[in-house]
Amino acid sequence: MYILGVSCFYHDSSAVLLKDGKIIAGAEEERFTRKKHDAGFPINAIKYCLKEAGITVKELDYVGFYEKPFLKFERLLSQHLEMFPFSYWSFYKSIPSWINEKLRIPHLMKKKLGYKGDILFIPHHLAHAASSYLVSNFNEATIMTIDGVGEWATTTYGYGKGNEIKLEKEIIFPDSVGLLYSTVTAWIGMSVNNSEYKVMGLAPYGKPTYYDKLKKVIDIKEDGSYKMDMSYFDYHYKLKMPSKKFIEEFGSIRTQKEEVNQKHKDMAASVQKITEEIYFKILNNAYKKYKCKNLCVAGGVGLNSVANGKITKNTPFKNIYIQPASSDSGTSIGVACYIYNVILGNKERFYMDNAYLGPSYSYEEIKKFLDDNEIKYKILKEEEIAKKTAKLIRDENVIGWFQGRMEWGPRALGNRSILSDATNPKMKDILNLKVKHRENFRPFAPVISKEDVHEWFDIDQDEELFMLFVYPVKKDKRKIIPSVTHVDGSGRLQTISKEQNERYYSVIKEFEKLSGVPILINTSFNIRGEPIVCNPYNAYKCMMGTGIDYLVMDRFLIKREDNLKDAWDSEKIAKD
Amino acid sequence: MRILKALKKLHKVVTGTIINIVNFILLLPVYFIGVGITSIIAKLFKKGFLNLKKENKKSYWTNNEVKKGEIEDYYRQF
Ligand SMILES: [Fe+2]
Numbered sequence: 001m002y003i004l005g006v007s008c009f010y011h012d013s014s015a016v017l018l019k020d021g022k023i024i025a026g027a028e029e030e031r032f033t034r035k036k037h038d039a040g041f042p043i044n045a046i047k048y049c050l051k052e053a054g055i056t057v058k059e060l061d062y063v064g065f066y067e068k069p070f071l072k073f074e075r076l077l078s079q080h081l082e083m084f085p086f087s088y089w090s091f092y093k094s095i096p097s098w099i100n101e102k103l104r105i106p107h108l109m110k111k112k113l114g115y116k117g118d119i120l121f122i123p124h125h126l127a128h129a130a131s132s133y134l135v136s137n138f139n140e141a142t143i144m145t146i147d148g149v150g151e152w153a154t155t156t157y158g159y160g161k162g163n164e165i166k167l168e169k170e171i172i173f174p175d176s177v178g179l180l181y182s183t184v185t186a187w188i189g190m191s192v193n194n195s196e197y198k199v200m201g202l203a204p205y206g207k208p209t210y211y212d213k214l215k216k217v218i219d220i221k222e223d224g225s226y227k228m229d230m231s232y233f234d235y236h237y238k239l240k241m242p243s244k245k246f247i248e249e250f251g252s253i254r255t256q257k258e259e260v261n262q263k264h265k266d267m268a269a270s271v272q273k274i275t276e277e278i279y280f281k282i283l284n285n286a287y288k289k290y291k292c293k294n295l296c297v298a299g300g301v302g303l304n305s306v307a308n309g310k311i312t313k314n315t316p317f318k319n320i321y322i323q324p325a326s327s328d329s330g331t332s333i334g335v336a337c338y339i340y341n342v343i344l345g346n347k348e349r350f351y352m353d354n355a356y357l358g359p360s361y362s363y364e365e366i367k368k369f370l371d372d373n374e375i376k377y378k379i380l381k382e383e384e385i386a387k388k389t390a391k392l393i394r395d396e397n398v399i400g401w402f403q404g405r406m407e408w409g410p411r412a413l414g415n416r417s418i419l420s421d422a423t424n425p426k427m428k429d430i431l432n433l434k435v436k437h438r439e440n441f442r443p444f445a446p447v448i449s450k451e452d453v454h455e456w457f458d459i460d461q462d463e464e465l466f467m468l469f470v471y472p473v474k475k476d477k478r479k480i481i482p483s484v485t486h487v488d489g490s491g492r493l494q495t496i497s498k499e500q501n502e503r504y505y506s507v508i509k510e511f512e513k514l515s516g517v518p519i520l521i522n523t524s525f526n527i528r529g530e531p532i533v534c535n536p537y538n539a540y541k542c543m544m545g546t547g548i549d550y551l552v553m554d555r556f557l558i559k560r561e562d563n564l565k566d567a568w569d570s571e572k573i574a575k576d
Numbered sequence: 577m578r579i580l581k582a583l584k585k586l587h588k589v590v591t592g593t594i595i596n597i598v599n600f601i602l603l604l605p606v607y608f609i610g611v612g613i614t615s616i617i618a619k620l621f622k623k624g625f626l627n628l629k630k631e632n633k634k635s636y637w638t639n640n641e642v643k644k645g646e647i648e649d650y651y652r653q654f
Contacts, residue, residue, distance in 0.1 A: 070654035077611075078625035084615035085608065092603050105653070120650040123642050156640055164644070169637040174626055225636035230628045343647050 002059055004049065005336030006042060007066035007127075009102050011193045012329035013042040016357070017049035018336040022350050023135070025052035026357035026408050028329045031534040036575075037194060038531075041101070043112050048359055057115050064335035066328070067124040069102055071151035075173055083237035090239050120343065122335045124150025128298035129167055131334030133160035134341050135352035136321035138294040142286045143167065146279075147299035147327065148178040148193070155226075155278075157286045160296065163341040163349060174236045175228045177278050178301045180218060183233060183241040184271040188264045189254030192241060193300075200306050201442045203272035204488035206265030213249060214270050224282030260439065276307045280314040293318040298334070302326035302468075303410070305492045309470035312460050324355040324409030324466035354500055355413050355466060358406025361536055366554050369536045376562040380555045386506035389552050393421050393507075394514045397549040398434050400525055402539040403503055407532070411467045412524035413494055414447065414504035416532045416539075418548065420483075420521045421511075422446055427483040427521060434547025437528050437571060443492070446484035447522040449508050450495040456481075456519065463495040481519055494522060529575035545570030 003018040008029070016026035025048065030036055032044035050056065076094065080087045101108060109115040122130070128145040140161040147154065154176035158167035182192045185199050220226045230236060232246040247253065254264060283295065295317040297308065303326050311317055323330050333352075340346050361369075370377050380388055393399055399419045407413045418435060420427050422444075432438050448456060450463050458472040470492045478485045485491055498505045512518040525542060526532045533539045536553055543551045543558070544566045551558040560567070618625070 064650075068652070068654055070652075074654070080607070080611050081615045081618060082625040082628065084612055088604075088607050091607050091611070092600055095603055095606075096599050103653075118651050120647070121653050122650060125640075126642060153640070158640070166644070167640045167642065170640040171636060172627075172638065174628065175636070219632070219636075221633075221635050223635050223637065227631065227633075227636045229630060236626060236628075339650075342644065343650060 001061045001340075002053065002055060003062045003064065003336045003339050004046065004060050005064050005066070005332035005334070005339075006046070007328055007332040007335070008042050009039055009097070010328055011037045011039045012325075012327060013039055013045070014325070014329040014332045015042045015045035015049050016332040016336050017053055018340055018350075019053060021340050021346055021348055023333065023336070023352065023357060025049040026333065027359065027406065028325070028408075028531070030531040031358065031406065034531060034538070036529060036531050041108055041112055046113060052359070057113055060115065060117070062120060062339050063109065063115055063117065064120040064122055064339045065105055066122060066127045066331035066335050068121045068151055069105060071123075073098060073103060075149075075152050079236050087237035090237055093239060120335075120339055122338050124331065125153045125156045125167060125170070125299070126165065127331040127334035127338060129156070129158065129160070129165050129296070129334065130338040130342070131330045132296035132298035132302075132321060132323045132326070133165060134163070134337035134349055135323055135333060136294075136296050137351045137353070138296065138319065138321060140292055141294035141296045141321070142283070142290045142292050142317070143296045143298070144282055144286065145299045146178060146282075146297070146301040148182060149173045149176055154178060155282070157282055159290050159292070163345065163347050165338075165342060171225060174230055174233070175226060177218075177226065177275055178299070179233070179235055179241070180228065181271055181275060181301065183235065183246070184267055186241040187246070187250065187253050188260070188267065189256060189258065196300075197303065198439065198442060199268045200272060200304055201486075202260065202265055202268040203306065204269070204486060204490070205441055206262065206267070206269035208270040208273040209266045210250065210270035211273050214274050216249075217246070218274060220274070220278055220281065222281060223285040224278055224280075226278055260441070272306065275301065275304060276310060276314075279304075279307045280311070283311065283315040283317060287316050295320045297322045298326050298330065300327035305468050305470045306490075308468055309490070320461075320469075322466065322468045323352060324407070324411060324413070324468070326468065327410075330409065353465060355408045355411075356405040356415060356501075357408040359534060360405040361554070363554050366536050366556055369540075370556060370558070373540075373566075375540065375558060375566070378557045380557050382555065385503060385552065385555060386510040388557065389419070389507045390510035390514055392550055393419055393511055393520065396421065396424060396427075396430070398431060398547065400539055400543045400548045400551040400553075401504070401507075402525065402533065402536065402551065402553040404501075406534055409466065411494075412522065412532055413467065414496060414501050414522065416525045416534075418521075418523045418525050419507065421515070422481045422484045422519045422521045423515050423517050425482040431521070431523065436523065437574065441487075443486040444484055444521045444523050445492045445494065446481065446519045447494045447496055447504075447508065449505060449512070449518045450497040452518045453493070453495050457491065457493060459493075463497070464493055465495070465500075467492055467494040469493075480517060483521055484519065527570040527574060540566070542570070544568060
């Protein structure tokens with residue numbers, strides 16, 4: 001039985017294919033179109049899923065969509081009815097896409113995909129809840145979903161047991177902690193639905209001096225429910241987020257020319273504190289009700305790895321599962337699994353313990369690409385790959401690491417990664433100079449061999465599969481791995497075992513032999529402002545447009561310096 | 577080749593602008609008559625569409641009314 005889950009038209013479109021209850025393929029559309037956060041119909045992602053399964057559209061048994069479009073449209077109309085006559089510009093900007101696309105999903109599926117069957121529409125927060133709980137390894141769990149907004153709901157909690165899910169309580173639009181975070185992101189002069197993670201990275205540089213002022217904007221109850229004073233916001237009827245009153249209270253919106261200053265850092269720290277307060281209050285309240293120590297989180301706010309890393313310290317929850325694409329792109333998983341497990345009643349659930357759901361390229365395909373383009377390379381023996389890569393990393397090189405199937409979700413987890421030396425104090429600057437050109441306040445993340453994690457981090461879990469939790473680096477170790485230790489002494493780590501990804505793991509262990517440290521910097525393999533690389537062409541182009549020194553693609557070792565005929569400057573096109 | 581590319585770009589800009597102008601004009605009556613009249617009548621009857629009022633309740637949680645339904649319920653877009 002084949003089930004296709006689709007999510008699109010808000011941000012980060014994606015598609016996932018289930019075969020007899022197992023996820024066999026999944027990808028975000030942006031990886032194929034090379035348009036970051038592409039919200040368009042995920043035709044390329046769907047085609048990839050079908051190709052991976054070797055089937056045609058006709059063989060799909062069910063197709064599911066990640067929300068109820070008419071309910072979302074009802075919310076949109078309500079916004080205009082409430083705010084008339086002040087919302088015309090937003091009405092004019094949004095209505096055409098509703099008429100042409102969003103209200104015509106079955107028509108689009110037929111036109112773009114050739115799918116003529118019925119479509120199942122799963123309520124958005126239920127799709128979020130399913131995207132985490134149904135692919136977790138828990139047989140029962142408390143569930144919290146928290147995002148910008150779905151149809152109406154913005155925050156929910158409930159319970160999953162066996163193959164059943166019940167979301168019991170909700171907070172609805174316009175009250176939304178996700179949109180509050182986005183408003184502050186916009187106020188700091190960063191892009192909404194994109195740069196919220198930068199605000200999270202900025203927070204440790206500040207003090208939550210605006211916390212009390214923000215409390216005037218949002219009233220938080222002991223049970224985690226909250227209500228916002230909407231006079232501080234414009235997002236319910238305009239295309240901008242903070243209102244005039246917000247600006248009067250907190251100061252003007254940062255312009256692109258203006259440096260990020262202490263005020264912005266303090267505001268980031270304050271909104272992070274508010275978010276954590278809501279997070280933990282909801283969870284403590286939900287725990288009182290369900291008394292279950294397993295927790296599943298989903299929704300865009302679930303990508304807040306700083307808050308995630310503090311859950312076990314601030315609540316009674318002991319085991320936490322968050323699916324790697326916690327935001328909207330991940331709902332296509334939720335949709336497909338909800339159809340299979342809940343609607344069709346199949347009890348056996350799929351446990352998602354890795355994120356390698358995307359396309360892979362064979363040795364022959366990569367060789368053909370390299371030969372056709374007259375790219376110089378060396379072929380390594382299998383046993384040489386890890387040793388050679390580790391040595392290059394130790395020698396201060398930046399490595400593009402392209403192996404196996406592309407990751408699902410926003411994080412590179414060892415198949416489309418840039419790897420470098422975490423022990424080198426200069427490496428953050430080197431990476432920023434050569435490739436990333438990031439704001440200086442943003443940290444790089446560590447990957448560590450699973451068995452060593454307790455020696456290096458204060459972590460109460462045995463593994464962290466998807467880089468969704470920030471934990472403190474042990475105090476005596478911070479100086480040893482300066483490039484992955486954030487200003488507050490923390491790191492957003494990934495653990496990896498031999499069984500999960502042998503080549504990736506082996507590089508870490510070989511690096512340990514050279515340095516005594518089983519940790520590398522792992523950052524996403526992409527040009528600034530572009531999606532993570534998908535195919536060999538993207539990877540090679542990225543290396544030649546940046547300062548990446550070597551590309552290890554399957555068993556091929558490609559040195560940038562040997563191929564300078566293809567060099568170009570990616571910063572000329574870089575956005576963001 | 578370059579001319580062709582420039583023409584293509586120009587064509588895109590021109591059609592985009594025309595579509596925007598037509599949309600703007602067509603949506604004006606929809607908004608100011610359709611949405612406007614409904615909104616005014618609703619407000620006369622004190623009907624609100626979004627909860628924007630300040631209130632101080634003990635809890636702001638509301639019940640999620642989504643029940644697990646039959647498969648037919650999921651075929652609906654609402
Ligand atoms: Fe969402």
